[in-house]
Amino acid sequence: MAWDGPYVHQFDAETADLLRAIFDFTGVRLGFDPVPLDGPATPAELSARAGRTITEDGIGGLRALATFDEVLSRACISADHPRNLAFIPAAPTRLSVLFDVVVGASSIYAGSWMEGAGAVHAENETLRWLADLAGLPATAGGVFVPGGTVGNLSALVAARQAARARLAAEGRPMPARWRFVCGAEAHSSLYQAAMVLDADIVAVPTGEEGRLTGPLLAAALDDLAGRSDLAGRGDLVGHRDSATPSDGPVHDGVFAVVATAGTTQFGIVDDLRGVVDVCRDRGLWVHADGAYGLAALAAPSARPLFDGIADVDSFIVDPHKWLFAPFDACALIYRDPALARAAHGPQRAGYLDVLDSAVNWNPSDYAIGLSRRARGLPLWFSLAAHGTRAYAEAIETTLATTRAAAAQIAARPELELVRPAELSVVVFRRLGWQDADYHRWSENLLREGFAFVPPTRHDGETVARFAVVNPRTTPADIEAILNTMV
Numbered sequence: 001m002a003w004d005g006p007y008v009h010q011f012d013a014e015t016a017d018l019l020r021a022i023f024d025f026t027g028v029r030l031g032f033d034p035v036p037l038d039g040p041a042t043p044a045e046l047s048a049r050a051g052r053t054i055t056e057d058g059i060g061g062l063r064a065l066a067t068f069d070e071v072l073s074r075a076c077i078s079a080d081h082p083r084n085l086a087f088i089p090a091a092p093t094r095l096s097v098l099f100d101v102v103v104g105a106s107s108i109y110a111g112s113w114m115e116g117a118g119a120v121h122a123e124n125e126t127l128r129w130l131a132d133l134a135g136l137p138a139t140a141g142g143v144f145v146p147g148g149t150v151g152n153l154s155a156l157v158a159a160r161q162a163a164r165a166r167l168a169a170e171g172r173p174m175p176a177r178w179r180f181v182c183g184a185e186a187h188s189s190l191y192q193a194a195m196v197l198d199a200d201i202v203a204v205p206t207g208e209e210g211r212l213t214g215p216l217l218a219a220a221l222d223d224l225a226g227r228s229d230l231a232g233r234g235d236l237v238g239h240r241d242s243a244t245p246s247d248g249p250v251h252d253g254v255f256a257v258v259a260t261a262g263t264t265q266f267g268i269v270d271d272l273r274g275v276v277d278v279c280r281d282r283g284l285w286v287h288a289d290g291a292y293g294l295a296a297l298a299a300p301s302a303r304p305l306f307d308g309i310a311d312v313d314s315f316i317v318d319p320h321k322w323l324f325a326p327f328d329a330c331a332l333i334y335r336d337p338a339l340a341r342a343a344h345g346p347q348r349a350g351y352l353d354v355l356d357s358a359v360n361w362n363p364s365d366y367a368i369g370l371s372r373r374a375r376g377l378p379l380w381f382s383l384a385a386h387g388t389r390a391y392a393e394a395i396e397t398t399l400a401t402t403r404a405a406a407a408q409i410a411a412r413p414e415l416e417l418v419r420p421a422e423l424s425v426v427v428f429r430r431l432g433w434q435d436a437d438y439h440r441w442s443e444n445l446l447r448e449g450f451a452f453v454p455p456t457r458h459d460g461e462t463v464a465r466f467a468v469v470n471p472r473t474t475p476a477d478i479e480a481i482l483n484t485m486v
């Protein structure tokens, strides 16, 4: 290495060597263009190649690092390869990755303001940028959690607590079951949240469009209210013009509506304006699941899709998906953070009392969890260094690549779009292919280290899908992949 900082002398020779080796590894990894795609291996293969690594005496840092470099890391698919278009891949900036090293070296406890004030301050400025993009008021705030799954669950816990508190304040009885409503194409993490909450999830059919709209939601809510009025009489068939009116917004147990701002499968953005209008009339909490899609708030060309986002009660967006940050980070933001604090914080324990202060912003008061890494800092650093315009441009680049991909698919006689491309997702079929053809094709591409494009299922049919979140993915990459489908 070119550098040999004076502090190296503070370490024994072995640690100094290891420091250089780790920075060498990092430099090589970040310098690849493109990075090797790599691919999975079986436990038996990995045991054979890596040998036993945990021993009584230790194998030494250099050998452990070599094992990671030569064996383990090569059995992990590179999420940031430009032809990795699977699920939702990742494309962290070099600066965000480098700063992740700094975060690790800094031993920051970022669960409380008292212990992590500086880090939490910078995270909060980053959350503010996102809240401003959405148009939320100055009082909005939240926390970076590990992922969208925890973010959705935490927001729904807050929403239910707010509904409970309101019923209690009005002296009304609690419903027998709590439920929340979402569109049929909402993410699987919401089903997991329903299980953890021990609540019911009501998925509203969204038809060919795949979009939850105001009218569809209103009809579904009317139906639920009607059904719960009749439930006591043993008649479970819903009648919207039931003689017994529903007596209030949460009598039927509905405590929230989740609008998806960019479905994972197709990139479809629900009719946020329609959803918030219906919910405002009925006093219902609206949570926007934008784990993937809300990153596009930063792209001027996509902003109109999110009309209505300024009126939601909470939303999430994952910087590790389309905001160029490393795993793992989800920004969870509430319109009224006090409602989240009423549900999540502070955890009760004598030794925590010293942290409990209404004037201090303790991130652990706003989500599931107590101890936390300052996982918002890699995004903060990269955003501070590059500026927000670079983010707008990078997202616009991926949107342009997606449009180019859709145009290439439309122009090829053997290919057909399943639905028009939305945000940065394209789903398409290869005419004449069966399920096994897609899998054979996809497995070959991965085995050759060329591309990672696993097929997906839609309406019982196996189809191909690209998700473009990497500004280094070019129309030429897309063309090269499509050329393998002839």
Ligand SMILES: *Cc1c(COP(=O)(O)O)cnc(C)c1O
Pocket (backbone or CB within 6 Å): 088, 146, 147, 148, 149, 150, 152, 187, 189, 260, 262, 263, 264, 289, 290, 291, 292, 318, 330
């Ligand atoms: C990815 C995703 C989630 C889950 O986020 P994780 O960070 O993987 O936990 C939730 N909702 C949507 C729409 C997603 O795309």
